[in-house]
Amino acid sequence: MQTLTIRLRTRTPLWTGGLDGSMDRIHETGLLGSLRWWYEAIVRGLGGWACDPTEGDRCPDRQGRYCDVCTVFGATGLQRAFRLEGPVWWNKERSKKLVLKMRDHRGWHLGRGLLGEGTLQFVPLRLPKGWSRENLWKTLSLTLYLIECWSGLGAHTQQGYGVLEVDGLLPSDLDGWEPWPQQRSTLRSIQRLPDRPSLDGFFFAKVRFTIESHEPKKWLHKCVHNISPTDELNWYLQQSNASQQRSVLPLAPVVRYHLRHMVRSKWDGKYHLRHRLMGELGQKSLIHVSHAYPVKENKWEFRIWGWMPESLSKGVSRADVLTELKSWLGVSQHHQWHPTQNAQLWIDLHLTNPEICWYEIKSDESTETYLQELLKCDCKKSPS
Numbered sequence: 001m002q003t004l005t006i007r008l009r010t011r012t013p014l015w016t017g018g019l020d021g022s023m024d025r026i027h028e029t030g031l032l033g034s035l036r037w038w039y040e041a042i043v044r045g046l047g048g049w050a051c052d053p054t055e056g057d058r059c060p061d062r063q064g065r066y067c068d069v070c071t072v073f074g075a076t077g078l079q080r081a082f083r084l085e086g087p088v089w090w091n092k093e094r095s096k097k098l099v100l101k102m103r104d105h106r107g108w109h110l111g112r113g114l115l116g117e118g119t120l121q122f123v124p125l126r127l128p129k130g131w132s133r134e135n136l137w138k139t140l141s142l143t144l145y146l147i148e149c150w151s152g153l154g155a156h157t158q159q160g161y162g163v164l165e166v167d168g169l170l171p172s173d174l175d176g177w178e179p180w181p182q183q184r185s186t187l188r189s190i191q192r193l194p195d196r197p198s199l200d201g202f203f204f205a206k207v208r209f210t211i212e213s214h215e216p217k218k219w220l221h222k223c224v225h226n227i228s229p230t231d232e233l234n235w236y237l238q239q240s241n242a243s244q245q246r247s248v249l250p251l252a253p254v255v256r257y258h259l260r261h262m263v264r265s266k267w268d269g270k271y272h273l274r275h276r277l278m279g280e281l282g283q284k285s286l287i288h289v290s291h292a293y294p295v296k297e298n299k300w301e302f303r304i305w306g307w308m309p310e311s312l313s314k315g316v317s318r319a320d321v322l323t324e325l326k327s328w329l330g331v332s333q334h335h336q337w338h339p340t341q342n343a344q345l346w347i348d349l350h351l352t353n354p355e356i357c358w359y360e361i362k363s364d365e366s367t368e369t370y371l372q373e374l375l376k377c378d379c380k381k382s383p384s
């Protein structure tokens with residue numbers, strides 16, 4: 001196997017940024033940055049060494065060693081182990097934007113991203129010491145599979161973008177996966193950086209709901225004061241390819257709007273906490289919300305996920321935030337689909353008791369087991 005080729009189909013638009021805030025084409029650097037970010041979280045979660053350039057902990061270290069992440073993704077003086085060729089796509093409608101406004105709000109502007117199908121080609125350049133090519137491909141596949149099941153790829157995954165389906169990746173392909181070459185992890189005693197994403201600090205949720213009227217547009221107009229232009233909304237809702245309807249219901253800003261209100265009323269006065277959770281004043285939001293995509297007739301699904309540091313603000317821990325989130329979302333069970341009951345968010349969104357599947361690490365669970373549980377996800381199966 002010379003090259004690893006992966007077919008992908010978008011479920012919500014893919015965004016990789018551009019120079020002027022619009023997206024002119026797929027930028028591989030955006031995809032690589034996202035893959036690297038996830039691999040760092042996996043490596044940290046499993047007890048490996050992931051450097052943190054923002055803390056001055058840059059590879060190579062004084063002894064010329066590279067961390068478990070740079071070993072794969074490269075750093076100064078070390079070539080990346082592979083080259084990525086992304087889908088070739090030029091955005092012919094890069095100025096198009098969907099604007100959603102609430103009554104008390106100046107509006108969200110959703111730029112046009114890529115909706116469709118494409119191929120990711122991973123071309124090997126160098127094998128990390130002690131690795132076979134299969135190790136390298138399994139590592140990249142595992143990272144992509146976690147993204148496919150629970151989160152998103154590329155930029156703006158906080159704002160709805162980046163959910164995708166990947167062809168041909170199955171968890172059984174990942175049997176025997178080794179996180180990194182054995183000898184590396186003993187290279188250096190690992191300093192845990194409590195403020196960098198680590199898989200054990202992530203929560204993931206998927207929500208499935210039915211729109212009673214079977215008319216997504218009508219429902220969206222009930223939730224949002226003003227949506228324009230209509231053409232752009234139609235672009236989201238009327239996506240299809242030969243075999244399937246590929247609509248996107250652009251609800252992420254609306255969900256975020258209500259979550260932000262709940263955060264504000266729960267932790268009144270804790271501005272820093274609110275800005276960190278919901279991403280304001282130039283901070284990236286810790287909470288990510290996807291747009292919704294169809295899973296079967298009249299049923300839609302979307303995701304809420306994120307990484308929480310153990311302590312967020314004076315007197316507010318990860319556990320405190322997750323407890324509140326679960327109550328707003330009506331979560332009563334972990335690691336399985338279950339119906340919600342009149343939780344605040346669903347009332348605000350005019351949705352009747354959606355089903356939810358919530359994952360967070362259990363108190364007696366290792367990160368390895370948590371990762372395995374996450375990869376047993378049923379996202380390829382039809383919902384019950």
Ligand SMILES: [Zn+2]
Pocket residue numbers: 050051052058059066067068069070071075
């Ligand atoms: Zn490094």
